[in-house]
Amino acid sequence: MVGKIIVLLLRLVVAGVFLYAGVMKIWDFKHGQSATPDFTVAIQHFEILPYPDLAVMLAFYLPWLEAISALALFVRRLALGAATAITGMTAIFLIALASAWHRGLDISCGCFGKDEVSTNYPTLLLRDGLLLAAALVLVWRECKTAAPARDA
Amino acid sequence: MRFPHPLRLLLLLLLLAGGHLHAQLKWDAPTQSFHRVPDDKEIWAHYTFHNTGTTPVTIKSLRSSCGCTTAHLEKKTYAPGESGEVLLHFIFGDRKGYHRKTVSVTTDDKPTEPLVLNLLITIHDPVTIAPALVLWKTGQPATPQTVQLTVDDPAHVHVKSVASSNPRLLAKLEPTKPGEPSVITVTPADTTQKESAEISVQTDYPVDSPHAYTIHARIK
Amino acid sequence: MKRALRQLAIVLALALVPALVSGAIQVQWNSETPTSHGEVTLAMIHNWGDKVLWVDARTRSKYDHAHIPGAILLNEDEWDSLISPFLDAWDPDVPVVVYCDGGSCDASHAVADRLRKEYPQVTKLHVLKGGWSAWSGK
Numbered sequence: 001m002v003g004k005i006i007v008l009l010l011r012l013v014v015a016g017v018f019l020y021a022g023v024m025k026i027w028d029f030k031h032g033q034s035a036t037p038d039f040t041v042a043i044q045h046f047e048i049l050p051y052p053d054l055a056v057m058l059a060f061y062l063p064w065l066e067a068i069s070a071l072a073l074f075v076r077r078l079a080l081g082a083a084t085a086i087t088g089m090t091a092i093f094l095i096a097l098a099s100a101w102h103r104g105l106d107i108s109c110g111c112f113g114k115d116e117v118s119t120n121y122p123t124l125l126l127r128d129g130l131l132l133a134a135a136l137v138l139v140w141r142e143c144k145t146a147a148p149a150r151d152a
Numbered sequence: 153m154r155f156p157h158p159l160r161l162l163l164l165l166l167l168l169a170g171g172h173l174h175a176q177l178k179w180d181a182p183t184q185s186f187h188r189v190p191d192d193k194e195i196w197a198h199y200t201f202h203n204t205g206t207t208p209v210t211i212k213s214l215r216s217s218c219g220c221t222t223a224h225l226e227k228k229t230y231a232p233g234e235s236g237e238v239l240l241h242f243i244f245g246d247r248k249g250y251h252r253k254t255v256s257v258t259t260d261d262k263p264t265e266p267l268v269l270n271l272l273i274t275i276h277d278p279v280t281i282a283p284a285l286v287l288w289k290t291g292q293p294a295t296p297q298t299v300q301l302t303v304d305d306p307a308h309v310h311v312k313s314v315a316s317s318n319p320r321l322l323a324k325l326e327p328t329k330p331g332e333p334s335v336i337t338v339t340p341a342d343t344t345q346k347e348s349a350e351i352s353v354q355t356d357y358p359v360d361s362p363h364a365y366t367i368h369a370r371i372k
Numbered sequence: 373m374k375r376a377l378r379q380l381a382i383v384l385a386l387a388l389v390p391a392l393v394s395g396a397i398q399v400q401w402n403s404e405t406p407t408s409h410g411e412v413t414l415a416m417i418h419n420w421g422d423k424v425l426w427v428d429a430r431t432r433s434k435y436d437h438a439h440i441p442g443a444i445l446l447n448e449d450e451w452d453s454l455i456s457p458f459l460d461a462w463d464p465d466v467p468v469v470v471y472c473d474g475g476s477c478d479a480s481h482a483v484a485d486r487l488r489k490e491y492p493q494v495t496k497l498h499v500l501k502g503g504w505s506a507w508s509g510k
Contacts (some may be wrong), residue, residue: 010419025392026472030266031262033400034394036394036398036505037473037474037502037503040474040505040508055503055508056508060391060392060394060395060398061387061388061391063389063391064387064391064394065383065384065387065391066392067387067391068383068386068387069383069387072383072386076493077379078382078383079379080376080379080380081376081377081378081379081380081381081382081383082379082383084376084379084380085380085383086382120416139376142376145498199485202495217478218478219431220448220449220480243448243449245448245449245451246448246449246450246451246452246453247448247451282490283491284490284491285490285491285493286465286494289464303380348459348460350456364466366452366456368456368459370459370460372462372463372464
């Protein structure tokens, strides 16, 4: 019983964070314009992608993936896939963060649209690490749930 | 479930409303102006604030208008009565003239109304060269063109020498009366082909590290 | 495992649809909306036969990482040393188009304004609406 409540809470928190993060990267509410150019710049600050076009493609795709995954966490037939996607995204972002820290880049996150105080790596890594842990719990939970009768 | 006592509820509402009304940061001088010369290279401006409210305020983000201005904050949350400051660091680069740099400060009590800190700075070079570019089109007559070097304080600034990087575009300092702007004449040998030259005008100011100014000459 | 991969594929595909739609809309926006003073769109540049001198007003590190092919770097940080190479590349008959990040960046306007003021001989001077984002979204 307690386990179920904890998992529900984790699901709500993870979904909430990713839905917010996704929406903030799609639309810049403060200025009433698309947030994609800002997010493209934020991705480029990581100096990790081999081609600049990739940053633009990611800037268009990632926010929608975040938002859709967040919502899909509550759809029984998609929850496992959503949790897997979220785990993947969080893990990749952790690696990107660690890499940027190692190279001493000032990336000012770019996690929730455009917000900056000088990059505080330990906090960002901790926050992302916790999200990753929560996502893994959800994946594990979904795997344990009996597959629907129709699945082969 | 028992209904909460109406008076207690009212008191709670008042406290919540009052608390919300009183969460705020007061800024001493959100707009600051400076006059500097290019040699200063950078400026650190202090924007102090005080939490005059009854609840803690957290600064959520500092968004600067350009990469040349960075904002620094020691910590994000300030208790009632506490003071702090945002430090703005603006590096001039090769900028001259008037510049306005802004930093938007977003706090948790007013997430949709950021406060804008203004850094107004005039970077004044006491020496001006005009025009900065002398241009001929190929085939045009090779008439000399003149450039004026105007100085705020002619008593302290003098042109020591003028040198062109290309012998086919010669530069000469013309004799002028003291106190009058210096005049440099640039003359092409001919305009039969494209040429380029950087003409270096060496002054004796400032005394510890005298500046040289550049006139660009092109035949296009 | 199979279930996870199958569901993951569905989620990835579901997200692709709005992403493609929003991408197409934005690229369209950037090349067609009417512009404010001195701004040109990529579509207009195509009408000129794409013969322009691109000027990159961003930081050197962004320029080194990626820039419009043939673009010359000219920013206010290093104006004094970058202006000569710009003047060498400049041709009075070829339009100059300045760009920066796109979105809310104003460096391109700052560079264009300074060029207009100090080098009035550079007459065909424009700023790219949408900046680098408009170009790479192309």
